[in-house]
Amino acid sequence: MTLAPTPGLTVVSLLPKLLNTNGDAANARVLAQRARWAGIEASVVPVHTVDDLPDSVDLVVIGSGTDTDLIMARDALLPFADVARAWLAGGVPVLAVGTGWELLSGGLDLADGTAIDGLGLIAGRASSLPARATDDIVVAGDDVRLIGFENHARGFTGARRPVGRLISGTGNGDGFEGSVAGNFIGTHLHGPVLARNPELADRMLGLACTAKGLVRPMSAQADTADDIAKAARNQVAVRLGLDAD
Template sequence: MTVDHPADLTIVTLLPRLLDTNGDAANARVLAQRARWAGLSARIVPVHAVVDIPETVDLVVIGSGTDTDLVAARDALSSLAEPLRAWLTGGVPVLAVGTGWELLSAGLNLADGSSVDGLGLVPGRAGALPARVTDDLVVDADGLRLLGFENHLRGYSGAAAPLGTVAYGTGNGDGTEGAVDGSFIGTHLHGPVLARNPQLADRMLGTAAAARGLTLAPNAQTESVDGIAKAARNQVAVRLSLTSE
């Protein structure tokens, strides 16, 4: 376990060398920058083994990897199963994308009929879709319109609750997208998702800040970036013949 250095919020990114195929580990940088714009200090700690884990963890980000690395990533995550379980049960906001999410579930059913066991830390299981999905993905999620792109071979069933309903795209394969279980969020949304949808980042930051007795105070830079992100989302929505925000 690493020695802490003072910071208001500590953001852990798990296995960024294995799980960053679509740039999803950058979600940690989005959280850190938005925390700083909101008046809090923040640091990012890459974790590849238990020894890397800092004493204090306020938010956790897990990216997506390739199917050729599924077993290697699962085994690496297995060595971090106990800290992960503690973060999940302790209410630490955890965002997992793509295979990083799937590997926390009961397991993955692959297109060739084989399967890979997961860690069983979150409800549900990933199952093979008829073909790879590569397209825009638009999700209506608890008052938020979330946009990103999806690039995956599997859907998902058995989540405690979905992140939202699909307005465009495939998502879980049943009209829903993602998974929510307490402070855990799993999603197929790439982009990275928090860069394209900073309002979701702020919800995670708000939970983490409140747990530390801290308050977010967004500044003009935050508002400017939010405006740019909203304009980008609306441009995609119009192209897809969806209503804009």
């Protein structure tokens, strides 16, 4: 049965040309598609300059970039500082991955001793790891296990609250992974993370729907996608010697 569309959601993909090294800008498409499967209209708006910003923003996705583009990415993000601060203060669900997350923090300390100022919107700071982390990562969240792939040269300190406890991988470098502040999520998980962990996508969608007074029913399409994601996560879990979900 096809559900009748209802007034929808606007998902902003911030700087998707610059911050999409690991395909993380696709997290915006995951959010929009899961909303559509539930009969809610949803659009993804690629935002490259402040002039591209839509009148209404319900969810925001920021991907990861390369270290060679760190200054360029930081300077491209700077014009969005005020609006991003408003999103965070207003409870708009925001997902930032990798360097997109790091650049929203107090700053980055690179292996060569260089320090790069961040936007200072998120508590904490990214600091160089002894070795680059490139492996599967498993995280025990509040009530869900998240699995993805990490590819980063820096850990993270000073997060108000982590996404979860590390089961396998490097994460922040202190036994935990990610940063949570209100409806903001920062993470090292690629995959894209919302495709591999649809429970996390549904949490973000639930927050956005509640804010707009929308009801998001489950759908057969989402169930099928969830089964595929679960099988992919279980392959990683078994390979790492962990129990399957």
